[in-house]
Amino acid sequence: MTFKHSLLQPFALVALFGFSASALASVTISVPSDVKVLAVNSEEPELSGGIFSSSKSVTLPDGENQIVFRYSPVFQQGGDQTTVNTDAIITKFTASNTELTLEVPEYRSADKAQDFDNNPAWKLVDEKGNAVDVQQDKLIKNGIQLGRQYDAESIAYNKKGGIAAIAPTGASVAAVSAANVQVPVNSQYKTTEEQMLHYWYDKADKETKQRFIQSIIQVK
Known part of the structure; x- marks a missing residue:
């Protein structure tokens, strides 16, 4: 057994046992x-x-x-x-x-x-x-x-x-945070969804806006 292999073997065992423990937990x-x-x-x-x-x-x-x-x-x-x-x-x-x-x-x-x-x-x-x-x-x-x-x-x-x-965790936290964005009230919008749509559109960069417009055109 070479010196390199003798060093790798303990690390491999540690990794194996570590993986087994995480798999069981x-x-x-x-x-x-x-x-x-x-x-x-x-x-x-x-x-x-x-x-x-x-x-x-x-x-x-x-x-x-x-x-x-x-x-x-x-x-x-x-x-x-x-x-x-x-x-x-x-x-x-x-x-x-x-x-x-x-x-x-x-x-x-x-x-x-x-x-x-x-x-x-x-x-x-x-x-x-x-x-x-x-x-x-x-x-x-x-x-x-x-x-x-x-x-x-x-x-x-x-x-x-x-x-x-349950309490939100992981990706759901980000989704909840997005849902809790405070959007200024604007009476020109008929629904909250419409207001949120305009809100995020205004936040997007030029390229994103263009892709969004193109996707709407294709749907029509």
């Missing part, structure tokens, strides 16, 4: 295929496993976490498939260095699965089969459901202080 949630994770700690979720996997998982830091999910079971009725899309559930829980499984009830028909909205009997269980204490609520949006931004809706929910609210 986290919370992993296994999610069944009929559950859609929509947001994690007010951010878009990063799930392991492919689209067609029977189960997926998400890794979270130790401590208090929040996830948004929807139970969407699929039923075969005759020659057709029916998917039940239940209300979005927002929940918080506290766990450390463990592997959890999100369990949902099994229904025999689409009609019975609709009962999930009235009685969301799901649970998080640890490796020993013990249920983890959770606080849950529904993330409701009236009107058109397409194109919902669950990360932004989670931020708004947390600001209101719902039962499943």
Whole structure:
């Protein structure tokens, strides 16, 4: 063994053990295929496993976490498939260095699965089969459901202080800060959104403004 290799070996071992410790110090949630994770700690979720996997998982830091999910079971009725899309559930829980499984009830028909909205009997269980204490609520949006931004809706929910609210962290802090920008009141704008649009446009440089105008033209 050369002197160079003898020096590298201890550092490699330290790095290996350090990585192993950091990998263990986290919370992993296994999610069944009929559950859609929509947001994690007010951010878009990063799930392991492919689209067609029977189960997926998400890794979270130790401590208090929040996830948004929807139970969407699929039923075969005759020659057709029916998917039940239940209300979005927002929940918080506290766990450390463990592997959890999100369990949902099994229904025999689409009609019975609709009962999930009235009685969301799901649970998080640890490796020993013990249920983890959770606080849950529904993330409701009236009107058109397409194109919902669950990360932004989670931020708004947390600001209101719902039962499943958590303190903003990471990227959500920046989003909250942006949402809290104080814009001078101007009566010429009909909505806050319109006022904010003009506010940020005026803040942009010349090139950004030009790209923005071009994108509007292309949409039209």
